[in-house]
Amino acid sequence: MPRKSAEPKPILMAFLDNLFRKKSIDDAINTAQNEEIHGAGGLDKNLSVRDLTAFGIAAIIGAGIFSTIGSASFNGGPAVVFLFIFTAVACGFAAFAYAEFASMVPVSGSAYTYSYVAFGELMAWIIGWALVMEYAVGNITVAVSWSGYFTGLCESAGWHISAWATTDYVSAHAGFDEASAMLKGGKTVADFSQSQQESYEAWQSAPRIGSLRTILDIPAIVMSILITALVYIGMKESKTAGNLMVVLKLIVVILVIIVGAGYVNVDNWHPFVPNGFGGVMAGVSSVFFAYIGFDALSTTAEECKNPQRDLPRAMLYSIIICTVLYIIIALVLTGMVSYKELDVNDPLAYVFQKLNLKWFSGIIAVSAVVAMAGVFLVFQLGQPRIWMTMSRDGLLPKRFSYIHPKFRTPTFATVVTGFFVVVPMLFIPSDTVLDLCSMGTLFAFVLVCGGVLKLQVQPNAPRGKFRTPYMNAKWIYPLGLLAGVAFLFSRYEADTKAWLANERQMYGVENLLHNIPESEMPGVQRFLTVRDSAGFAGVGGVVADYLEGLKAEDYNLTVAALPMPEEAKYESGWHLFKHKIPMWLFIFTCLTMAWLAFKHNLSLIPILGLVSCLYMMAQIPAKSWLGFFIWLVAGLVIYFGYGYSNSKLAKKRA
16 A cells, blocks of 8 residues: 655656656757648748858847947956957857757757757746847847937937937936936036936936826837837848848948057057956956847757858857957057046947047947847847747747748747837836846856756767867866966955955945935035045045045045944945855856866866856846846746646646
């Protein structure tokens, strides 16, 4: 007679087994082929390696080079080129893994399908849901950057668009609060950066409906709708438009390099690393965003003439071409003006306008409008094909995999993707979107690299024509990790120990000013007058300017002596530790990979791809990690509410 206590165990084990049920490579390929035979004719196969490389360049060179390179250079100075190189290497490692899977599983699902094959259904759903961030949510950043250039172009033509119609509500509110803190510190509106001025103006001038301010980015919304309509119509039309956009942006980028090189002042490259290593890494989200896109090529696998040969080549070609251009552009920009001036939405146009080359600034603005539309186009192509593949597997309603008989595109999924871009654009701040997009993409890269490693320890696993070059990491990686730890403790012993011990950390100028009540500001001003009368008077009695001008050691001594509560000066305890959780996750992963590399003779390239991408994730603020976690939880609710029971694998096992 069976024991009653043993009955729950099989149920639990069956549940866990179902969560990680895997799809074979043959099943993944056959599902796509069956859709072509029994569906509406399948997707239109007309993409060559040249078309794919053009799509890769179209996706990569966009907001990164026309917009976010400015903020990255502002934080890192000329040394931002090192961050471009590091990011390119990390993306190159990930690209090898993507290329191997694309050769092995030539299906439109990209990292979603690859995870389904390597890790099982639950991880596949998680990565598919994360990819929504990369493509659909990430397009919000592209649309916002496009709007900035479009607005500037309109301004140069004499058509003014109000600030409240070119930004989102949350960003305007946050920018207004930041500007108010600066005003409290003694600065004027003239001292604000361009983005701060725009946010301040938007909040002040926005029309009201009752107590609610009407703030929305109208140009970005209109562009999103138009590009979504183009993607809806067909791949041939999208390919033609994408190729034209790539040709235009490459011509302009090369012209920028040639013309800008004549105005480079090498003195602007000194100091080369003005804000140290931390300043360089502060731009990791911006720089990584500049590389997002090559992975989107894998979503077009079913529209390629020869995906197993052409996809790996196109991914690597596009990364190499774009990296060379990024490095040269970064050197030219930081050589033409001081890095301190580059915290603007349109750095290329700004630099040439500052040098009285307004005619060239206009050309850049026009090309930026076209170029970023190209990025948006590729991203809008990618996301519907993820939806489509998930629907084929039963994880989403069948409607998502519907192929239009005339346009031969996943039309319903395309419309939903447009919805996922336009609606969040109304209330999600652009900086948060940038971080979330990077989180989703890096997470996908980590899992794809991990998938290659997992297949490696399965000798009987089928492999594609393209394989990631093998280099035994058994000794190289663990010893390299030990060398890195030794370097940290020898070169930065005090800082490393302070970080590990979670010692309290002094706030920067901006946060410090936020923490000073307005009623106490006169006391701070009197204190600084007594402490350094000449120095404080030299900056016009502006607290913010005085503190920003101090060297690190003098800043620490001055703030420590300020007549204000200690908790307003220092961040400590849990409030400080929570920012370190991503880095602790990175450290734990590095140690785990060292043990696995030694035990299983793992390949070095996918290991480096995994840890370097996870390191970049660790540099993203903890609040963005929280947002990413909430997003994944929402996705899991949808999976367990629909996908778990409707999955084709679930029905096959029933």
